[in-house]
Amino acid sequence: MTxxxxxxxxxxxxxxxxxxxxxxxxxxxxxxxxxLRSHTHRRHRPHxxxxxxxxxxxxxxxxxxxxxxxxxxxxxxxxxxxxxRRGRTCLVPAVPxxxxxxxxAVAEKVRATSALVHEHYEVGRWLxxxxxxxxxxxxxxxxxxxxxxxxxxxxxxxxNAALIDSxxxxxxxxxxxx
Numbered sequence: 001m002t003x004x005x006x007x008x009x010x011x012x013x014x015x016x017x018x019x020x021x022x023x024x025x026x027x028x029x030x031x032x033x034x035x036l037r038s039h040t041h042r043r044h045r046p047h048x049x050x051x052x053x054x055x056x057x058x059x060x061x062x063x064x065x066x067x068x069x070x071x072x073x074x075x076x077x078x079x080x081x082x083x084x085r086r087g088r089t090c091l092v093p094a095v096p097x098x099x100x101x102x103x104x105a106v107a108e109k110v111r112a113t114s115a116l117v118h119e120h121y122e123v124g125r126w127l128x129x130x131x132x133x134x135x136x137x138x139x140x141x142x143x144x145x146x147x148x149x150x151x152x153x154x155x156x157x158x159x160n161a162a163l164i165d166s167x168x169x170x171x172x173x174x175x176x177x178x
Contacts, residue, residue: 081149
């Protein structure tokens, strides 16, 4: 393991979808809500995490995930606003039938490398989401909800996947979309 806080196997959006999500971040920032745009290293990209690892060997994980079949692009519709503990707000998609088995295959493949999978990304525990604001305070929820519901439903397309270092934003593109 390197000095990275977490390594994520992420699904990335096509340019149109990424720009729509970045515009949402901008609208929220303009309203005083800190989003992933201004969070930590400021290199975050809109994404949907398949799996987050707490311990791993980068080359081994990269090789294992790259060996999975390419499932091709994924079309999603974000239809809801979600919240997690500690104030993380996110967009919640309607989940196509093949997305959960694809996530499970990734989780099982990386666990087989002896990587430590974060408990919320284990098979049967994963809740697909696209984080928008990492530390929303209770009094900000109405602003977030109003801003988000102005753009929902939002049709997006996932066309790429990558490993992403959460502490620096460094990206290692994958040759497939597992």
